Amino acid sequence: MISTPDPVLAAFFFSGRLDMTTEYPSIRIYGFYGFFGLTMDVQPETMFKALADSTRWRTLGVLQRHELSVSELVDVLDQPQSTVSRHLRVLREAGLIRDRRMGSTRMYSVPTSVDGQNESNLRSRLMAWSGEQTLPNALHHRIDVVMERRRDMSRRFFDRVGTEWDTLREESFGGRFHLEALVALLPRDWTVADIGTGTGYLLPTLAGHFRNVLAVEPSERMLETARNRLTYERLDNVSLHSGDLTHLPLDNLSADVAIAMLVLHHVPAPRAALGELYRILKPGGSVLLVEQAVHDHEAFHHRMQDRWWGFDAEELVLWLGEEGFADVAAHRLSSVEQGDDAPALFVVTGRKAVDTFAGVGG
Numbered sequence: 005m006i007s008t009p010d011p012v013l014a015a016f017f018f019s020g021r022l023d024m025t026t027e028y029p030s031i032r033i034y035g036f037y038g039f040f041g042l043t044m045d046v047q048p049e050t051m052f053k054a055l056a057d058s059t060r061w062r063t064l065g066v067l068q069r070h071e072l073s074v075s076e077l078v079d080v081l082d083q084p085q086s087t088v089s090r091h092l093r094v095l096r097e098a099g100l101i102r103d104r105r106m107g108s109t110r111m112y113s114v115p116t117s118v119d120g121q122n123e124s125n126l127r128s129r130l131m132a133w134s135g136e137q138t139l140p141n142a143l144h145h146r147i148d149v150v151m152e153r154r155r156d157m158s159r160r161f162f163d164r165v166g167t168e169w170d171t172l173r174e175e176s177f178g179g180r181f182h183l184e185a186l187v188a189l190l191p192r193d194w195t196v197a198d199i200g201t202g203t204g205y206l207l208p209t210l211a212g213h214f215r216n217v218l219a220v221e222p223s224e225r226m227l228e229t230a231r232n233r234l235t236y237e238r239l240d241n242v243s244l245h246s247g248d249l250t251h252l253p254l255d256n257l258s259a260d261v262a263i264a265m266l267v268l269h270h271v272p273a274p275r276a277a278l279g280e281l282y283r284i285l286k287p288g289g290s291v292l293l294v295e296q297a298v299h300d301h302e303a304f305h306h307r308m309q310d311r312w313w314g315f316d317a318e319e320l321v322l323w324l325g326e327e328g329f330a331d332v333a334a335h336r337l338s339s340v341e342q343g344d345d346a347p348a349l350f351v352v353t354g355r356k357a358v359d360t361f362a363g364v365g366g
């Protein structure tokens with residue numbers, strides 16, 4: 005069945021641990037092929053033959069640890085390119101490795117996701133066997149050299165780019181994607197209320213992660229803009245509500261998070277309005293306020309038609325505490341790119357205690 009069996013593999017095979025030919029007349033390989041909606045039927049003997057050569061099972065062992073190009077494999081295996089390519093072809097036809105194009109280079113690795121059905125058992129067991137084999141020290145050393153060469157290329161690039169990286173980063177990806185990434189730390193099944201949503205600036209980030217978003221806004225024009233944004237961005241988990249922070253059109257205990265970003269300094273009676281945020285939060289829910297620090301920037305204040313000239317962060321902390329919020333804390337937002345006459349901003353967070361329903365009215 006195996007014409008020139010590798011002694012280790014042959015022992016393994018003939019020991020009965022891998023008596024697969026009756027159990028598995030043909031093996032259906034998923035994983036990489038399945039990824040593209042294809043499957044590939046591989047006879048067991050094709051797999052065994054592929055591994056009946058020490059260079060090939062070592063190659064498989066190497067590719068289980070690292071994804072490599074042909075030229076890297078040439079260095080690692082210390083074999084001519086034509087030999088390496090021939091072995092890769094055999095392993096590939098046996099469904100034991102996959103390749104993918106990266107620019108002008110073809111990279112080789114082992115398929116990562118395998119359908120857990122019977123058919124893939126032989127393949128997984130051969131993989132497990134190959135992964136357990138000890139590779140020669142010289143081969144490990146040559147892998148280290150290839151990895152160090154990759155590290156060095158990357159280091160030299162960033163040494164050259166230096167401080168221009170920030171510009172390159174923003175030109176390539178914009179300046180906001182990290183926000184969305186950080187939001188991924190939070191549970192997806194939350195309902196989040198964005199009070200004073202304005203044009204719905206926050207909504208794509210919120211709706212992209214949380215199950216439900218409730219957006220409240222008193223200005224009809226802003227609401228219309230927010231509605232257009234929802235249509236344009238195809239966000240179907242946001243409900244828009246016409247309303248005011250002083251009397252929120254939301255049910256008691258309906259939100260896990262209540263956000264009021266750059267809103268409070270427009271509210272006629274901000275201290276009194278905080279009770280509404282408390283009311284709509286579920287026990288354990290969080291409030292998040294972003295506000296202007298106290299300032300005396302006249303032009304800005306009049307241009308923005310603000311009611312209040314910012315807030316003292318400590319005072320806001322106190323107000324939220326008096327409202328019943330626990331763990332209230334404020335800190336300055338140091339990453340704000342303050343326009344010429346714009347005030348500094350700070351954030352305040354707090355949590356509605358789990359064991360109290362105090363302050364829940366209506």
Ligand SMILES: C[S@@+](CC[C@H](N)C(=O)[O-])C[C@H]1O[C@@H](n2cnc3c(N)ncnc32)[C@H](O)[C@@H]1O
Pocket residue numbers: 199200201202203204205206220221222223226247248249250264265266267270271272
């Ligand atoms: C400076 S904008 C901020 C919009 C949005 N939160 C943002 O971060 O881009 C302030 C928004 O608060 C809204 N607003 C003003 N008074 C409000 C109130 N009493 N209750 C709720 N929202 C209010 C305004 O209509 C406006 O859309």
